[in-house]
Amino acid sequence: MFTPATDANLADLRAALPDGTFKDATDSYLTEPRGRWQGAGTVVAPATTDAVSRILAYCNDHRIAVVPYGGGTGLVGGQLMGEGAVPLVLSLERMTAIRDRFPSENVLVVEAGAILADVQAEAERLGRHFPLSLASEGSARIGGLLSTNAGGVNVLRYGNARAQCLGLEVVRPDGTIWHGLTRLRKDNTGYDLRDLFIGAEGTLGIITAAALRMVPQPVRIGAAMMAVPSPQAALDLLGIAQGRLGDGISAFEIIHRQGLDFLAEVGPDVKPPFAETPDWMVLIDVGLPAGLSPDTALEDLFTEAVAADLVIDGVIAQSMADRAAFWKIRESIPEANRRIGSISSHDISVPLSAVPEFIARGAPVLAEIGHFRINCFGHLGDGNLHYNVFPMPGRNRADYEAERPAVKKAVHDLAHAFGGSVSAEHGVGRLKVGDLETYSDPAKLAMMRAIKDALDPHGIMNPGAVLRQA
Incomplete structure (x- = not known):
């Protein structure tokens, strides 16, 4: 059982850590975005992996709970703890360095506090593309994205965050550091520990750096919004699009008119794609190699889909500004949801x-x-x-x-x-612990508990997240 950090504990940590490590525990660290969860804790923001190691070793010895904190954008309460002994909130916000660049290998090595948008910009500067993309990319941090195995809009083509990572540096609960920043595509030397920590939501250790996989930049980019009569028509359209374009499809989003009605009701302001909003729409984003025209590909897809009664209307982006306007609609819907x-x-x-x-x-x-x-x-x-x-x-x-x-x-x-999952890309956090217990195979839960007990025997890492506190 862990205990709250006493004044003496905090004094020990202050003496052992560089100036500037302790932060004011403002609401930004202790409230989740939708306001349903309120946490507590003393906030520390180490600037190095060595400092993270010292913090965890001390907390492990003194049975002090540690809650890892990335960008604070999570929606399932994984980044804050509202019950039990007041924890130490460990923010990665000062660990933002791009440690290494290997453009010939399509690899970037970055610290866990790096903001996703900054990683995307660095990849672009190198003439490459980092394909993880989601609405919170201006504030979400790499460590949190990997710890939740974030998805986003490009999973169809590039996979989840897990697929973008080759290696990790991780500080274990006892303070030991796993130097796993491999850049290898092939390495069959035992268990894949990288995949163990990705998606663990900080319950097994703290990711401090990652070797990320970049991809070539798509040469020709295009987008279209198409009105469809039903979700089944949208699914059939996806099948035709994949047959025509293969992995040239970067994203295929379905949107209901209720989302646009909310935007009209409370904002943010967007330009509606159709004169009369249909019940269902799809946003298709494509990236094609040189020599292929996205406009032509989308026009041909539209023609075939109309003939098959799968599409009622459509608008093809004629410029990057048009494409951005389409995506503004999709990315503004969550904000409208919050306002409602x-x-x-x-x-x-x-x-x-x-x-x-x-x-x-x-x-x-x-x-x-x-x-x-x-x-x-x-x-x-x-x-x-x-x-x-x-x-x-x-x-x-x-x-x-x-x-x-x-x-x-x-x-x-x-x-x-339907054989589905109650947590597709946001993680379990504390919000869905009961759901995990209700819907998961008991054998899976038993194996997860065994891993947790083996790697974090004192249970200090993000207690109560993913697995119920023992």
Whole structure:
């Protein structure tokens, strides 16, 4: 069992660490973005891996809980701890260096506090592309993205954060450092420890640096918004697009009109893609090699899809500004959702072929509980839907607190019934610990607990996240 850090403990740490390591524990460290979680703790921001090592070794010896903190953009409460002994919040914000560049290998070695947008910019400066992309890329940090195995909009082509990482440097709970910053594509020397720490949400150790995989920059980029009559039509359109363009499709997003209605209601301001908003739309983003025209490819796709009654209308970007306007719509929807205030938000995934039926069955299931507005959108290409439930006009989410548990259970039960996941890309954190226990194979949970006990026997690392505190 761990204990709160006493004044004497903090004095020891201050004496052992460089000036500037301790930070004021402001709300930015202790409140999650949607305001549903409130934490506590003393904040430290080490500038080196050695300092992280000293902090963890001390905390391990004195049984002080440590909560790793990246960019604070997580939505499942993994970055703060509101119950139990007050922890040490360990922020990676000062560890932002690009340690090494290997453009001929398509590799960047960066510290865990590096902001995603800065890593993208460095890759572009080297004539390369770092393909992990999501709405919070201006504040999300590499360590947190790897610790949650973040997804984003380009998973269809490039995979999750896990697929962008070759090697890691990790500080274990006892302070020992694993120097695993390999740049190798092939290394079959035993267990893949990299994959063990990616997605562990800081419960096994702290990622302090990563060797990241870059890719060549797409030479020809294009985008289109197409109105489709149904989710099934969107899925059929994806099949045709993949047959025509293969891995030239970078993203394939499905958007419901409710998202655009929310944007019109509360902002941010965007330019609607169609004169009359359809019930369902897809945003297709492509990146093609030299010699191939995205405009021609998208026009041919549109023509075939119209002939097959899969598309009602479409707009093809005629410039990078048009493409940016399309993406502004998609990336502004989460902000509009926050302004409306969801009753319950769900980051679920189901097998691709089950997406249309899941959407069709979701509304009737929720109608048995009450009257709601549903904003369903997300990454159709990989089966990840953000299925969010909102108050009716004139009401707010506080009016629905009694129905909230039933709404969440109904959506998660339905996803599980289709063989899906209740956490597609946001992680488990503290919010979904009970869901993990409810829907996971008991053998999986037992193996996870055994790994946790082996690597963190005193349970100091992010206690209560992913696995219930023992």
